[in-house]
Amino acid sequence: MKPSSKSDFNLLPALVAIAIGIAIWFIPTPEGVSAQGWLMLAIFVATIAAIIGKAMPIGAISIVAITVVAVSGVTSDNPGTAIRDALGSFNNSLIWLIAIAIMISRGLIKTGLGERIGYYFIAIFGKRTIGIGYGLALSELVIAPVTPSNTARGGAIIHPIMLSIAQSYGCTPDNENTNKIGKYLALVNYHANPITSAMFITATAPNPLTVKLIADATGSAISLSWTTWALAMLLPGLVAIALMPLMIYLMYPPEIKATPDAVSFARERLERLGKLTRDEGIMLGVFVVLLLLWADIPAWIFGASYKLNATTTAFVGLSILLVTGVLTWKDALSEKSAWDTLVWFGALVMMATQLNELGVIDWFSGAIQEGIVSTGLAWPASTALLVLVFLYSHYFFASTTAHITAMMGAFLVVGLGLGAPPMAFVLMMAATSSIMMTLTHYATGTSPVIFGSGYVSLSEWWKAGFVMSLVNLIIWIVVGGLWWKLLGYW
DSSP states (O other), X not given: OOOOOOOOOOHHHHHHHHHHHHHHHHSOOOTTOOHHHHHHHHHHHHHHHHHHHTSSOHHHHHHHHHHHHHHHTSSOSSHHHHHHHHTGGGGOHHHHHHHHHHHHXXXXXXXXXXXXHHHHHHHHHTTBHHHXXXXXXXXXXXXXXXXXXXXXXXXXXXXXXXXXHHHHTTOOGGGTOGGGTHHHHHHHHHHHHHHHHHHOGGGXXXXXXXXXXXXXXTTTSOOOOHHHHHHHHHHHHHHHHHHHHHHHHHHSOOSOOBOHHHHHHHHHHHHHHOSOOHHHHHHHHHHHHHHHHHTTHHHHHHOGGGOOOHHHHHHHHHHHHHHTTSSXXXXXXXXXXXXXXXXXXXXXXXXXXXXXXXXHHHHHHHHHHHHHHTTTOOHHHHHHHHHHHHHHGGGGOSOHHHHIIIIIHHHHHHHHHTTOOHHHHHHHHHHHHHHGGGSOTTSSTHHHHHHTTSXXXXXXXXXXXXXXXXXXXXXXXXIIHHHHHHTTOO
């Protein structure tokens, strides 16, 4: 008899999450909050606690949360209506945008196009170690728009290239010579990830959730399109990409400064890959088509009738890859992260929406706003405090999704209520939701992959993370603020 597979259910964090939910439920309902709203808050907080404690994989936790919402009747006494409410977010186009884009990004790995792009930049910039750093960062930037899994981008595409280069110089953690070149490259490999994640809606899975929460907080007055987000984040993102490899170089200078062999190494890898294959060519074509349609270029040329919804565009791209055989349906089915994202994203958006509709967000944000107003701070200082609290509270989260779901909605309402320029404030909060990935070795899915390679110690990782969080924050406040002023956003 075969032994049963190991369960992914962890009893202790599950019990803690349940206890937290029950404790909140039994607290007397505050004035201004309905009983249904308070129960939804209890379910929501318990869900976030289970995600943070890793009681189960986030997709499994989300299934349980959907079940509890439906069974409890928290949204409706009618069982039929309750299950429709619990599943209501699965018709949200933003959720499907990320799921389909993750499937498309599989083509970068399968065809080898992502690897080719990475080695191409190394062949151009790789004569010096800092040049390799810029090559890795630019590779991240180029593929970011079509890789909504920042873990796949930084961990599965760029990280193997970084490892190959470090190991070609005999630099491995086992040899205890990580200062040689590996530590620098590993940190650049990682810190490019949060910057590129901030630059495009489709560069990391939680970004569409941020778009949804911004629309909810502003009563749909601000509905960020792919183009608006990309344009707003373009200049601060490019400045951050330009400074990051240099900052890491100053903090942890590599012993090897000149790397002429890296160029020949990259060219050797490119020769091994051979000429651009048919599938790579199609993948590259789809890449260009997606960028053109997401950026609304045809609409600028031919008129609004050529403008496609961002999710429709993603479906077009995936359809081309399926019809041409670059991806098979088996490839799409095996892209577990896409289907997993579809489930957990739908559940979290559903709960965030219900909290908003049941008035809990208004109550919570009102309490925060009242506390800040009592300090007598003007709106610039008040909103700065909100951004800092939101950013550095990520030390307590192992999931950007959980963090954004738990805090973003209320913080947006508070900042807007304090009088901050609406567009500038929501863009700053959107950028911060990616900047916070820099902080720890558990901040997002990419961090344990790169930290686990052993090139950077824990103290070095946290020091670099804190410094880069400040650098990126300053860039987005100063450069971003001026850029948004020039664009007429405030």
